Amino acid sequence: MIVESAEPDGALTIRTIAMPADTNPAGDIFGGWVMSQMDLAGAIAAVERVRGRVVTVAVEAMTFIAPVKVGDILCVYTKVDRVGTTSITIALEAWVRRNRLDDRQKVTEARFVYVSLDENGQKRAIPKD
Numbered sequence: 001m002i003v004e005s006a007e008p009d010g011a012l013t014i015r016t017i018a019m020p021a022d023t024n025p026a027g028d029i030f031g032g033w034v035m036s037q038m039d040l041a042g043a044i045a046a047v048e049r050v051r052g053r054v055v056t057v058a059v060e061a062m063t064f065i066a067p068v069k070v071g072d073i074l075c076v077y078t079k080v081d082r083v084g085t086t087s088i089t090i091a092l093e094a095w096v097r098r099n100r101l102d103d104r105q106k107v108t109e110a111r112f113v114y115v116s117l118d119e120n121g122q123k124r125a126i127p128k129d
Contacts, residue, residue: 010079
């Protein structure tokens with residue numbers, strides 16, 4: 001269930017502008033581009049928490065709420081949702097600022113799961129906070 005909020009939930013992790021090269025034939029930004037920006041933001045948040053390397057292992061949920069248009073500033077907010085032994089779940093929200101103004105709209109929300117890895121690419125325990 002989508003709960004609309006007037007304010008983003010989490011820390012601003014990535015902010016970028018949607019460009020014409022990332023559009024579909026209808027002129028909307030591809031969902032895959034939005035998803036990749038969210039994965040980058042989620043990985044940043046996960047690396048900061050686990051203090052090491054992570055890889056994406058799952059997208060538990062992703063809901064597209066509204067389209068992203070060329071020129072929109074995409075802002076991705078992250079929050080640690082759950083920390084397990086070797087995995088971490090990050091809750092994400094993507095918001096846009098239309099026409100580079102303060103008019104914000106939530107466009108996507110998701111939960112991404114990452115696994116902590118050691119220098120050899122093997123799972124490693126996430127340090128306690």
